[in-house]
Amino acid sequence: MNLIPLPAFSDNYIWLLQHQGHALVVDPGKSEPVTTWLRENQHVLDCILVTHHHGDHTGGVEILQKQTGAKVYGPATESLPFDFHGLKQNDQVSWQGLNFSVLDVPGHTAGHIAYWTQPSAQDPLLFCGDTLFSGGCGRIFEGTPAQMLNSMDTLAMLPSATRVCCAHEYTLSNLKFAQAVEPHNQFLRDHVILCQQLRSKNLPTLPTQLALELKINPFLRSRQASVVQAVKAFAPHTANQDVDIFANLRAWKNEFK
Numbered sequence: 001m002n003l004i005p006l007p008a009f010s011d012n013y014i015w016l017l018q019h020q021g022h023a024l025v026v027d028p029g030k031s032e033p034v035t036t037w038l039r040e041n042q043h044v045l046d047c048i049l050v051t052h053h054h055g056d057h058t059g060g061v062e063i064l065q066k067q068t069g070a071k072v073y074g075p076a077t078e079s080l081p082f083d084f085h086g087l088k089q090n091d092q093v094s095w096q097g098l099n100f101s102v103l104d105v106p107g108h109t110a111g112h113i114a115y116w117t118q119p120s121a122q123d124p125l126l127f128c129g130d131t132l133f134s135g136g137c138g139r140i141f142e143g144t145p146a147q148m149l150n151s152m153d154t155l156a157m158l159p160s161a162t163r164v165c166c167a168h169e170y171t172l173s174n175l176k177f178a179q180a181v182e183p184h185n186q187f188l189r190d191h192v193i194l195c196q197q198l199r200s201k202n203l204p205t206l207p208t209q210l211a212l213e214l215k216i217n218p219f220l221r222s223r224q225a226s227v228v229q230a231v232k233a234f235a236p237h238t239a240n241q242d243v244d245i246f247a248n249l250r251a252w253k254n255e256f257k
Contacts, residue, residue, distance in 0.1 A: 001098070001122060002017070002019070003015065003125065003163070003165070004016045004017075005165075005207075006025075006033040006034065006037060007033065007169075008030045008033050008056075009030065009056055011168050011170065012027075012029055012030075012057075012167060012168055012169075013166070013168070013169065013204065014026065014028045014029065014033055014034060015027070015127055015165045015167075016034070017095075017096075017098075017125075018041070020096070021042070022044055022046055023043040023046070024046070024047040024048070024049065024096070026048075026050075026051070026127045026165070026167075027049070027051055027057035027058070027127075027167050028057075028061055028064055029056040029057050029058065029059045029060055031059075031061075031063040031064050031067075034060060034064055044068070045064060045068040046095070047071050047073070047093075048065065048070050049073050049100070049127060050073065050080065050084065051074075051075070051112060051114060051127065051129025051131075052108065052111065053075070053078040053111075057129060057130075057167065058080060061084075065083070072084040072085065073086075073093050075088070075109075075113045076088045077110065078112075087113060088113070089102060089103060090102065097120070098117045099118075100115040100117045102114075102115060103115075103116060103155070104151075104154075105128065105151035105154060105155065106147045106148075107137075107140050107143035107147045107150075107151045108139060108140065108141055108142070108143065109142045109143065112129060112130070112131055113129075114128040114129065114131060114132075114155070116162070123161045123162065123163050123209075124158070125165060125207075126155065126158060126163065126164050126165060128164060128166060129167050130168065131148075131151055132151075132152070132155050132217075133166045133171070134166060134171040134175075134195075134205055134208040134217070135175040135178045135188075135191075135213075135216060135217050135218075136170060136178070136217065136218075136253065137152060137217075137219040139250075145243055145246050146243045148250070149222070149242060149243055152222075152246075155210070158210055160209075160210050161210070162210040163207040163208075164209065164210055164213060166207075166208070169199075169204060171205035172195055172196065174217075175188065175191065175192050175195060175216070176256075177252075177253050177256045178216060178217065178218050180230075181218040181226075181227055181230045181231075181249070182226050184226075187212070188215075191212065219249065222245055223245070228245055231245050231248050232245075234248065235248040
């Protein structure tokens with residue numbers, strides 16, 4: 001079971017799983033990177049997973065669906081411009097011996113979902129769209145800070161070896177902010193160096209590992225004393241409540257340069 005990131009647009013990744021001539025893709029915002037890969041590698045696309053309704057995650061689905069007949073799955077409570085099987089928390093999707101568990105992770109959009117699976121003899125996989133990024137989280141467009149914090153908590157409880165397959169190459173900019181929040185975090189310093197080396201070679205910084213994100217990502221660490229202290233320095237009015245701290249952390253990131 002091989003995992004392949006297909007670059008799209010300026011900073012998207014369309015994640016592709018391939019197994020014995022079959023392929024699954026996640027959030028194909030464009031069809032061309034997928035069709036090119038399928039043609040060059042002589043694979044059949046038979047499953048498409050969608051995490052949320054934004055066009056840079058869905059724009060290529062209808063073309064791929066018509067070309068290949070692939071089954072399409074997406075969030076049950078969001079409107080998508082193609083036929084799909086709607087999914088919600090605790091639903092399952094099966095593909096080539098893999099069972100994907102569906103997680104409700106609203107915040108970025110109201111109905112955002114994620115997919116988690118445990119391949120045989122490999123570390124688990126999480127396809128989380130724009131909810132969790134390496135060193136960051138998605139902007140809160142349709143949900144609330146409380147929902148996004150709950151979504152972070154949901155993902156934080158997954159097995160620590162989980163490979164986190166985010167949908168954008170935002171890592172270096174996210175880590176710049178994370179260092180502003182926790183400038184003395186040595187795990188964070190070390191990871192910045194690694195990611196700079198990867199990007200200098202035009203290599204992806206993803207997937208990341210959940211165990212690492214729990215050490216470096218301020219949005220998974222918003223209850224840590226160091227993060228709370230930094231947020232209160234940025235927004236002194238912040239109440240001693242988890243949601244208020246998280247909300248002001250996200251507000252800080254929104255205006256961070």
